[in-house]
Amino acid sequence: MSMISIKGLSKAYGTVDTSLLIVLKNINVTINEGEFVAIMGPSGSGKSTLLNVIGMLDDFEAGEYLFKGENVTKLSSNVLAELRLYNIGFVFQSFNLIPQLSAQTNVELPTLYTNTKKSIRQNAAVAQLTALGLGNRLSHKPSELSGGQQQRVAIARAMVNDPPLLVADEPTGSLDSATSHDIMQLFQTLHQRGKTIVMVTHEEDIAKCAQRIIRMHDGKIIDHGVCA
Numbered sequence: 630m631s632m633i634s635i636k637g638l639s640k641a642y643g644t645v646d647t648s649l650l651i652v653l654k655n656i657n658v659t660i661n662e663g664e665f666v667a668i669m670g671p672s673g674s675g676k677s678t679l680l681n682v683i684g685m686l687d688d689f690e691a692g693e694y695l696f697k698g699e700n701v702t703k704l705s706s707n708v709l710a711e712l713r714l715y716n717i718g719f720v721f722q723s724f725n726l727i728p729q730l731s732a733q734t735n736v737e738l739p740t741l742y743t744n745t746k747k748s749i750r751q752n753a754a755v756a757q758l759t760a761l762g763l764g765n766r767l768s769h770k771p772s773e774l775s776g777g778q779q780q781r782v783a784i785a786r787a788m789v790n791d792p793p794l795l796v797a798d799e800p801t802g803s804l805d806s807a808t809s810h811d812i813m814q815l816f817q818t819l820h821q822r823g824k825t826i827v828m829v830t831h832e833e834d835i836a837k838c839a840q841r842i843i844r845m846h847d848g849k850i851i852d853h854g855v856c857a
Contacts, residue, residue, distance in 0.1 A: 631695075632794060632825050633660040633683060638692030640678060652678045653689065654848040660827060662793070665820040666854075667836035668829045670845035676829045677798055679845070683827055684717055684796040685709050714742055718787030718795045722802035724779040726771040726786075732758060733767040736786045743790060757785035761815065777808035784815060788824075795819060797828040801835055813838040 640653040652675045660666050660683075670676045681687040682694065685701060694701050696716070701709065726735045736754035743750075758767060761781045771779050780800065787795060797816070801809035809832075817838060820826055828839060836842050841854040 630662050631659045632662045632664075632697055633658070633827075634693075634695040635659070635682075636693045638682065638689050638694060640682065640687065640689040652848050653682070656692065656850060658843065658850060658853065660825065662825055663820075663823055664841065665816070665826045665839045666828070666841050666843060667839035668827065668843045668845060669831065669833070669836050672831075673847075674845040675848040676845050680796060680798055680827065680829045684719060685713050714739065715790060716792050716794055718790070718792045720780070720783050720787050720795065720797040720800045722799035724771070724776075724783045724803075726779055726782060728771050731768045731770055732763060732774065732782045732785075735771070735782055736789050739786060739790050753789050754785070757789050758782070761785050775808075776804050777811060780804060780808075780812055781815070784812075788819070793823075793825055795824050795826045797826065799829055799831070801830065801832065809835060 635656055635658045638653060638656040639651065641649050641651045643649045656679060668676045668680060678687060682689055685696075696712070701712070704712065727738075733751070733754045736757055737750050740750040740753060755764070755767060758764060761784060763778060763781055763785070766774060766778060771782070774782065795816075800816075801812050804812065813835060816826055816828070826839070830836050842852070843850055843854050844852040
């Protein structure tokens with residue numbers, strides 16, 4: 630069953646009166662539930678913009694986006710926010726952790742909007758961090774953690790609400806090769822547990838960790854890849 634179905638989608642920045650830059654051109658793509666997909670392409674190819682659209686962070690000018698059968702173009706901003714909260718976890722190259730907060734508190738942040746009890750939020754954060762090998766780093770602040778540990782905290786934060794979809798933009802871009810390998814092992818474990826993962830990367834060896842590689846150039850998909 631498809632989780633993401635995009636048809637005829639186009640996106641532009643600017644206006645006709647100024648300088649219109651079309652960054653996505655007639656995108657058609659389907660991603661099934663439980664797939665692990667990598668998106669590759671040179672700088673300016675539109676891969677991160679497409680990821681932002683998939684993550685419902687960016688809007689678009691033309692086309693249709695169905696998420697689990699629901700047309701997101703017809704949803705209000707409040708409904709979109711709730712849809713993201715419960716369905717999508719985000720991981721970025723820059724870990725985006727709040728430096729003044731502990732690892733546990735950083736992971737708890739998405740749960741603050743779910744109206745769950747404090748004890749449940751705390752237990753969920755501890756469980757995620759422990760599962761990622763950081764059970765002995767709960768009270769550490771980001772500055773007290775290595776880059777790989779910070780990215781693990783970011784992954785725990787992305788997964789704390791147990792979303793079915795993980796969206797990752799260059800998740801290994803700031804890491805050395807050994808740590809990148811460890812992070813990809815975590816992604817593959819999440820995938821084996823049934824999570825759908827859509828990841829942007831410019832590294833071929835990282836992309837090969839996915840089941841399928843979508844390749845982009847000049848705002849277009851030039852290869853949809855074949856599921857391994």
